[in-house]
Amino acid sequence: MSIFSGDSRTTWVQAFISGIPYAAHSGMQVVDMGKGHASLLLPARDTWTGDTTRNLIHPGCLSVLADTACGVAVGCALDEMEPFATLDLRMDYLRPPVANINTICRAECHRLSRSVAFVRGELFQLGQAEPVATVNATFMRATANTRRKDLKSAPTPSEAAANLIAPTSVESSHFITSVAADTPEVPALAGGRSPYVEFLNIHKQAQIDAGPVFRLPFKSELIGNPMLPAIHGGVLAGFGETAMLLHLIDTNPGIGVPRSVDFAIAYMRSAKPVDTFAQCSTIRQGNRVALAQVSIWQDDPQRPVANARGHFLMPREEE
Incomplete structure (x- = not known):
């Protein structure tokens, strides 16, 4: 993940989101943040629909939002910025997410060890009191963040x-x-x-x-x-x-x-x-x-x- 050490937490979060091509393309927005927690909003789009028959968001869209929000929460928990990467991610879908409604993920880094960060969160859709999904994720701290040397041209x-x-x-x-x-x-x-x-x-x-x-x-x-x-x-x-x-x-x-x-x-x-x-x-x-x-x-x-x-x-x- 792209790390912007030396910036304030707020500046870092904004730079983090704008620096991720997928997050920028999807229009993700930070709606709340603090020490060890953050909330991200995914604006509604027809593109995110996974099932037009039942008018449901594709669950993969929730996974991308959750992974990004959990990463922001880890960054907000760190005292000094450092690279980190997702080790694993688990999603539990509590109820069907309706298409064309904004979705928010509230993530909290509840444990920060020397090597691993543990994050949990809930995903809500605007106008609903109950979450549509929960997420649990772990991140490895202090990962390599230098430009890779294993790139070849993409195979056909x-x-x-x-x-x-x-x-x-x-x-x-x-x-x-x-x-x-x-x-x-x-x-x-x-x-x-x-x-x-x-x-x-x-x-x-x-x-x-x-x-x-x-x-x-x-x-x-x-x-x-x-x-x-x-x-x-x-x-x-x-x-x-x-x-x-x-x-x-x-x-x-x-x-x-x-x-x-x-x-x-x-x-x-x-x-x-x-x-x-x-x-x-x-x-x-x-x-x-x-x-x-x-x-x-x-x-x-x-x-x-x-x-x-x-x-x-x-x-x-x-x-």
Whole structure:
């Protein structure tokens, strides 16, 4: 994350938000702050809609807002500014978030150890007394913040597919084993069904081996750390959650869009400003709830940038 040491806390927060391309692009605003806590507002936009049929915000938008607000809370808790990065993030969705309504995340850094910061928060929509979601996150303190030297030109979809190799760990053994270099791909959803998925421009490769691979094309407004640079951790969370939703739709033909119950992501390393890939599996599926997991990588599926799991409420037939 971009750190502006030496500034006052208020000046630092404003510089922090304006310095994050994704936060600036989405219009996030600081509405309250103090020692160890901060509140951020995400202005309503049609773009954030995840389900036009039910008029709901995409849960990935809440994850990006929560990750950003939690990061600001950590910065507000520090006496001296230093670089830090998200280790993991958990979202619990308490009720469906309505589209085209402003959303606020109130985050508090409740424990600051020598190496790790612990943050919790709640997300509200204007006009509602009860939160729509809660967040718990941990951040590693004093991380590297020098410009990365591992950047190469972004691979094309066919180049990335040609480089994929079989994972060897037990945890990831159900994921992809091979992909032909000429694997075709299509937009992940039909136009108009989910504006946020269209904003991310997620594409799906043809059904292969254990299931389709989803691709998140890189664009500059997805950057969360302009110093490294690196893709916003909240964007990775939104991509991973989207991939799991699309996977469940793919493996349950004819159903509506599942609804997120909870979501947890662990970050392995910072994501370079290149195309990002994801593949999912269903761990367990009952009549009403499914548990899915996703591996997110860039140039090698054996070196994921993040792994995530989530519970999803499956639509009833009449829904």
